[in-house]
Amino acid sequence: MQEIIRVQDLCVRFFVRKRRSSLFAPREKAAVDALRGVSFSIAPGEIVGYLGPNGAGKSTTVKCLSGILTPTSGTADVLGRVPWRERVRHVREIGVVFGQRTQLWWDLPVQDSFDLLRDLYDLDARAYAQTRDRLVARMDIGDLLRTPVRQLSLGQRMRCDLVASLLHRPRILFLDEPTIGLDAVSKLSLRAFIRDLNREQGVTVLLTTHDMDDVEALCRRVLLIGRGRLLLDGSLDDLRRLAGGKRVCRAQVRKAEFPLPPGAALRSRRGEEVEIEFDPERLAADQLVLHLAKTAGLRDVQIQPPSLDETMAALYRQMGEVGA
Amino acid sequence: MRAFLALARTALRQQMQYRSAALAGVATQLAFGFLYASVYQAFYAGGSGQGDLTLAQTVGYVWLSQGTYRMMPWSGLRDIDAMMRDGRIAFELVRPRDLFSMWYGRAMSLRTAPLLINLPLVLLAALLLPGDFRLRLALPMLPLGALSLLLGMLVSAAMTTILTGTYFWTVSGQGINRFLPMIGSFLAGNILPLGLLPAGLREALRLLPFASMLDAPLRILIGAVDVGAALQVVGLQLFWLVVLAALGRAVVGAGARKCMVQGG
Numbered sequence: 244m245q246e247i248i249r250v251q252d253l254c255v256r257f258f259v260r261k262r263r264s265s266l267f268a269p270r271e272k273a274a275v276d277a278l279r280g281v282s283f284s285i286a287p288g289e290i291v292g293y294l295g296p297n298g299a300g301k302s303t304t305v306k307c308l309s310g311i312l313t314p315t316s317g318t319a320d321v322l323g324r325v326p327w328r329e330r331v332r333h334v335r336e337i338g339v340v341f342g343q344r345t346q347l348w349w350d351l352p353v354q355d356s357f358d359l360l361r362d363l364y365d366l367d368a369r370a371y372a373q374t375r376d377r378l379v380a381r382m383d384i385g386d387l388l389r390t391p392v393r394q395l396s397l398g399q400r401m402r403c404d405l406v407a408s409l410l411h412r413p414r415i416l417f418l419d420e421p422t423i424g425l426d427a428v429s430k431l432s433l434r435a436f437i438r439d440l441n442r443e444q445g446v447t448v449l450l451t452t453h454d455m456d457d458v459e460a461l462c463r464r465v466l467l468i469g470r471g472r473l474l475l476d477g478s479l480d481d482l483r484r485l486a487g488g489k490r491v492c493r494a495q496v497r498k499a500e501f502p503l504p505p506g507a508a509l510r511s512r513r514g515e516e517v518e519i520e521f522d523p524e525r526l527a528a529d530q531l532v533l534h535l536a537k538t539a540g541l542r543d544v545q546i547q548p549p550s551l552d553e554t555m556a557a558l559y560r561q562m563g564e565v566g567a
Numbered sequence: 568m569r570a571f572l573a574l575a576r577t578a579l580r581q582q583m584q585y586r587s588a589a590l591a592g593v594a595t596q597l598a599f600g601f602l603y604a605s606v607y608q609a610f611y612a613g614g615s616g617q618g619d620l621t622l623a624q625t626v627g628y629v630w631l632s633q634g635t636y637r638m639m640p641w642s643g644l645r646d647i648d649a650m651m652r653d654g655r656i657a658f659e660l661v662r663p664r665d666l667f668s669m670w671y672g673r674a675m676s677l678r679t680a681p682l683l684i685n686l687p688l689v690l691l692a693a694l695l696l697p698g699d700f701r702l703r704l705a706l707p708m709l710p711l712g713a714l715s716l717l718l719g720m721l722v723s724a725a726m727t728t729i730l731t732g733t734y735f736w737t738v739s740g741q742g743i744n745r746f747l748p749m750i751g752s753f754l755a756g757n758i759l760p761l762g763l764l765p766a767g768l769r770e771a772l773r774l775l776p777f778a779s780m781l782d783a784p785l786r787i788l789i790g791a792v793d794v795g796a797a798l799q800v801v802g803l804q805l806f807w808l809v810v811l812a813a814l815g816r817a818v819v820g821a822g823a824r825k826c827m828v829q830g831g
Binding site: 306309310311313330331332334335337339341343344345346348350351355358359362363364365 | 572573577580657658661662663664669824
């Protein structure tokens, strides 16, 4: 299939000024490499999760792909254009949501922001009204249109922001942490909306998030970056394998003390509930269960892959980037 | 064009949210107008008039400069400054528009909105005042004066856009917001009518872009220049409008290119 986004060897280097050691010392500049040769491509209609710890270069990539930032070297081709060279034509075909920031006009009613966007994008009045009404109905924000943006709750604002990013019917949607700070209901409805948008209209989505439930619900493919490099391009299972493919055994045991076979480690114990982490390559699950039955007085057992959050934490620890 | 007007209209609507502040401003400006007019009456009664303005013209100048007080480029676009600090500037860059035109549209309404409130009220008040306090407009010069006022607003909006463009290089726009307007308002004739300055100085200052924002339309409206000179003044305003708009486009363009939206 023809790719809709192709990125090759993208590098971005920032210069950060350091504080002078004394007033007369020359100003020092430190180079920070936000991206060091990232390459990937995305086919039309995909939803791709773009993951990595804080400071890994996720937002930088999104900024390059939306034409806001010119990379130091490397190329990108989005819908046949280089985003930062043909910014004005490029941005007509993409929608962008930055979860931490709003694109609506703070003091104005939501409706006014939508109308202003209609004029900024030169939208045909009738097509605009249709798109808007459909989105407003789907996102259930009809009652909010006359409310000034500053009076909206975060969940309401996010729904309006998402509608605002889709009024010009973009073919690609960049979502940068769209569910940050939202309550469970808002998160679920936002995810359902994104899924439908992708299925019904074939909008390609690049989703940046730290919420692994978003990823699990929406993405079949993930890209993982760390320190400006692409570390993985694959499925969620690939991600788990990369993290070491550990399994978690949650068991109820009667005995307070019992030995564990090599390849297994006790993670936590609360009363009779224990959590044991084991490596299926070194210790088969049935061996572990058998062992627990013999030595620990096993009552109940569940074996699961670790949650995605745990997987990511393990990965980030491997990358030595926690807290970076 | 539609987008340009829509932005201007939106900014105008945002401005109009602060109507009571604007009305309070009018009261202040009336009070200052009286003060200045009294001072100049004393000045003309006691001193030897060195400037090229009569007392009636100076009083007219005072009232008009009170009415156009907020047309001066007192700052760049503050919401853009805020956007640069918190990163919302990214959204300005994902619009299919040229940044300079978007900001110029907003600057225009920022400079026009207060004019729509202040000027009629101050004019009305001044026209009703008795004797030496009254504003006397040169009626035959009114069309040229109105054109010149419009050009003054456009030059001021261009300067506003340049100021906004400089925010790309500074952490906060507060520095330049405080510094340049204070000097500019003197150079424009807002603090002291340029006509009262020594001849050489006032002729030099009138060539600068700041005089094109305020001194130019005011002189025409109070009839301190004849038609020929007024046309020259308007020509100079056009020149500065073209130059400042080109400079603004260059500054905003260069800023946008080097802009690297941080954080997130």
